[in-house]
Amino acid sequence: MKELKELKKVEQYVDQCMKCGFCTFFCPVYQEEREETAVARGKNYLTKLILKGEQEFTDELGEIIGKCLLCKRCVVNCPAKAQIDRVVVAARAEMVKNKGLGFIKDFAFRKVMKNRKTFGKYVKLARAFQWMLPKTEGKIRHLPDFLKALGQGRNIPELADTFLRDRVKEVYKPQDGKEPKMRVGFFMGCATDFVYPDLGLKIIDFLTRHGIEVIVPQAQNCCGAAIYFSGDFETGRELAAANIKAFDNVDYIVTGCATCSSTLKDYAKYLPDNEEQQKAYEAFAKKVKDSTEFIIDVMQLKPEDFKLKKEFEGKTATWHDPCHLIRYQNIKDQPRAILKGLKGLKFVEMPNADLCCGMGGSFSIYHYDITKKIADKKMDGIKATNADIVVTACPGCMINLIDNTLRNKMPQKVYHLLELVE
Amino acid sequence: MIKETIIAELQKIVGKDNVLTSPEALKAYSYDGTTSWIHEPDVVVFPTSTKEISEIMKLANREKIPVTPRGGGTNVSGGSIPIKGGIVLCTTKMNKILNIDKENLTATVEPGVVLMDLNIRLAKEGLFFPPDPQSFLGATLGGIIAENAGGPACVKYGVTKQYILGLEVVLPTGDIVNLGGRTLKNVVGYDLIHLFISSEGTLGVITKAELKLNPMPPARKTIMAVYDDLSKAGESVFRVLENGVIPGKIELLDNWVIRRIEEMMPLGLPQDAAAVLLFETDGIPEAVEKETEKILEITKKYGAVDVRAAKDMDEANKYWLARRAGFAAVFGKAPTVMAEDITVPRGKIPDFIKKCTDIAKKYNVEMCILGHAGDGNLHPSILSDIKNKDLYERSVKAMDEIFEGAVEFGGVLSGEHGIGLEKAKFFKRMTDPVVIKIMKDIKALFDPNNIMNPGKIWD
Numbered sequence: 001m002k003e004l005k006e007l008k009k010v011e012q013y014v015d016q017c018m019k020c021g022f023c024t025f026f027c028p029v030y031q032e033e034r035e036e037t038a039v040a041r042g043k044n045y046l047t048k049l050i051l052k053g054e055q056e057f058t059d060e061l062g063e064i065i066g067k068c069l070l071c072k073r074c075v076v077n078c079p080a081k082a083q084i085d086r087v088v089v090a091a092r093a094e095m096v097k098n099k100g101l102g103f104i105k106d107f108a109f110r111k112v113m114k115n116r117k118t119f120g121k122y123v124k125l126a127r128a129f130q131w132m133l134p135k136t137e138g139k140i141r142h143l144p145d146f147l148k149a150l151g152q153g154r155n156i157p158e159l160a161d162t163f164l165r166d167r168v169k170e171v172y173k174p175q176d177g178k179e180p181k182m183r184v185g186f187f188m189g190c191a192t193d194f195v196y197p198d199l200g201l202k203i204i205d206f207l208t209r210h211g212i213e214v215i216v217p218q219a220q221n222c223c224g225a226a227i228y229f230s231g232d233f234e235t236g237r238e239l240a241a242a243n244i245k246a247f248d249n250v251d252y253i254v255t256g257c258a259t260c261s262s263t264l265k266d267y268a269k270y271l272p273d274n275e276e277q278q279k280a281y282e283a284f285a286k287k288v289k290d291s292t293e294f295i296i297d298v299m300q301l302k303p304e305d306f307k308l309k310k311e312f313e314g315k316t317a318t319w320h321d322p323c324h325l326i327r328y329q330n331i332k333d334q335p336r337a338i339l340k341g342l343k344g345l346k347f348v349e350m351p352n353a354d355l356c357c358g359m360g361g362s363f364s365i366y367h368y369d370i371t372k373k374i375a376d377k378k379m380d381g382i383k384a385t386n387a388d389i390v391v392t393a394c395p396g397c398m399i400n401l402i403d404n405t406l407r408n409k410m411p412q413k414v415y416h417l418l419e420l421v422e
Numbered sequence: 423m424i425k426e427t428i429i430a431e432l433q434k435i436v437g438k439d440n441v442l443t444s445p446e447a448l449k450a451y452s453y454d455g456t457t458s459w460i461h462e463p464d465v466v467v468f469p470t471s472t473k474e475i476s477e478i479m480k481l482a483n484r485e486k487i488p489v490t491p492r493g494g495g496t497n498v499s500g501g502s503i504p505i506k507g508g509i510v511l512c513t514t515k516m517n518k519i520l521n522i523d524k525e526n527l528t529a530t531v532e533p534g535v536v537l538m539d540l541n542i543r544l545a546k547e548g549l550f551f552p553p554d555p556q557s558f559l560g561a562t563l564g565g566i567i568a569e570n571a572g573g574p575a576c577v578k579y580g581v582t583k584q585y586i587l588g589l590e591v592v593l594p595t596g597d598i599v600n601l602g603g604r605t606l607k608n609v610v611g612y613d614l615i616h617l618f619i620s621s622e623g624t625l626g627v628i629t630k631a632e633l634k635l636n637p638m639p640p641a642r643k644t645i646m647a648v649y650d651d652l653s654k655a656g657e658s659v660f661r662v663l664e665n666g667v668i669p670g671k672i673e674l675l676d677n678w679v680i681r682r683i684e685e686m687m688p689l690g691l692p693q694d695a696a697a698v699l700l701f702e703t704d705g706i707p708e709a710v711e712k713e714t715e716k717i718l719e720i721t722k723k724y725g726a727v728d729v730r731a732a733k734d735m736d737e738a739n740k741y742w743l744a745r746r747a748g749f750a751a752v753f754g755k756a757p758t759v760m761a762e763d764i765t766v767p768r769g770k771i772p773d774f775i776k777k778c779t780d781i782a783k784k785y786n787v788e789m790c791i792l793g794h795a796g797d798g799n800l801h802p803s804i805l806s807d808i809k810n811k812d813l814y815e816r817s818v819k820a821m822d823e824i825f826e827g828a829v830e831f832g833g834v835l836s837g838e839h840g841i842g843l844e845k846a847k848f849f850k851r852m853t854d855p856v857v858i859k860i861m862k863d864i865k866a867l868f869d870p871n872n873i874m875n876p877g878k879i880w881d
Contacts, residue, residue, distance in 0.1 A: 029638055058445075
């Protein structure tokens, strides 16, 4: 009998599932596949069999537990409140432990490495990301997944000429020259660092204009989403330790990336291996705030405090709820409060605003065909609003929304919420 | 084990992608919504047309391979468990709504359409399909029809059989037949369509259905009545009906269920109440107002200690959320839950509730009751543990007596779940042998090789 340490931690959730099958209705992947292995109930049942010693860590099992967006729609709608996201992530961790890290590596590279045309670009990416890899690990494996999806006919964002980390200072004082109201650590996140550096500078500027001191520790690392959600808990813990250390001297840690904010907060949920880690992760989580949450709940800015950038005047905007905001962090009203506060901008809710865009990190690399189908439903919602722009607060979603608006030849441009704010 | 050549033939019929044989996939098709019935099929196939289903059935009939039809796999009687192995014929990829006819208030659907998806689509036309099994988020129309499912709306609207005008069915021999039609009245020969409704997948595969629809009621209102005595709640059910009001729904939650729901999600239900009845009136606004007043008056008169009409949709939704959470509340609480769907004539509800409570006491088992009280369909549930021999034996005995009690009161074993595997034992004991013989003969007529969902109902 195997040790199954990670699965044992979530056994209570495994047992909570009563097989009612309601998750089939909410699961974006099941809605496309209509096969039981796609949905939480099936994945959970197989996990139960692992725990009973009746299921091995086969490649097929890897495929099945890999085929989940971790969008948590099943979780928030589960009558038994079973936290199947944790079950899936723990099952992936066991998979990695039992099959070795090659499990992820093989998966990640099967499709990527084949395409020679984009290989050059890929190498450039690999170089860009080397800094964040633990020394003992294979390097390229840990590239954040959305940047690996090359060679599948996908619209990939251009890498910035100069990355954010090469453009930022270590400390930014409040612009009014007064004593800072608080000291905030800015967490860049990979997508902002490499693809949207201007967004990062924009957020820093916004904060310092409101009397906040911002520090940007160069020692900060990747949040770890792509890594620990794939089941590599060991590296996940290393990243957690690095980030906790990098931000030990701030009142809050703020990021413009929904996935990063949720991932940083959730170290406590997915990763702890002992009491000490649990405590450290929990203390860290308390300081982490998503930018939208920080602006409304901590800075307590009111509608009149927001000014719309000139270029957006008269435009109609619609909002996409990132999974990592609405379901992982229960952040729904804050971004809407900002949007509604922007005078001169018309805000329209899209149908199914909370529907996952289909990205799901690594999911979209291995299952790009399903990603496209899910995204098409999202696009239908966007089209129904007749909005000029789609606004969200997750660079991961942005990359996928841009790809799919372009693919569907839609006129809508995609923005991060804070790009709209003066 | 099924032969490789058969798999190849199936792949030829439905395409490689629509045939699953991996051990993991087979495990994922070994269960349904029941607690403990598990059996793996040898292969899972996903047909996408009637013709494909016909070919699958011809092949299975020739080779005498069991075929278990399956939709969303949400049923709670074991009906879609492939208990004899063989082929699971899964209709989830046949999920097109083929037509909505507003003039005739009908819809034509494929068997894999999920009820919730249908009702979302119908709502756009101001229509709805009234039968409302509470598994509507996952249940498919094929399964709903095969199980003759019902739900809370039964008290006013009836069950599935009242809403099926026509069916296209593939017989176990592969023949395709059309039964019924598109009209409300139809007395052309034997009413064969109703053989298939509640056939539990033992006579053929439903491949298309013509549904009767209702216009969406423009107004609805929810009333919660609180009782300090469970039997009094039971009495209020028929008193309301007797006094001329037929609400859209009447649901019952007992104290145990209320407390457990509050534990799961605090909704502000009265935790010291012995029982709560939830009423929903629906129809034109004036009628809804009048009926609501009447329900408030009658329930007060017959012993409710507190009655309130939900002031808005939010409050109403809260109560119905609680009701929907009921089953989760029960099933999450014990390793083995014996939940039955015994149905008694409505006037007998108070007596039956008393009987259940007495039996639970006698055998010293934990029991709770929730259900569609409005139609006499209660779900007495015993919280047990199959691993605890003593407790489990007492639970089985208690449930046996509850069944016997229900039958004494003129009730039936199952109101809406069907017999399947779960109640086969009681079915044999409590059904006239002559009737069982007729049923078996009918089965043999349609399915001479006994390949269609074998092992169910009487085996």
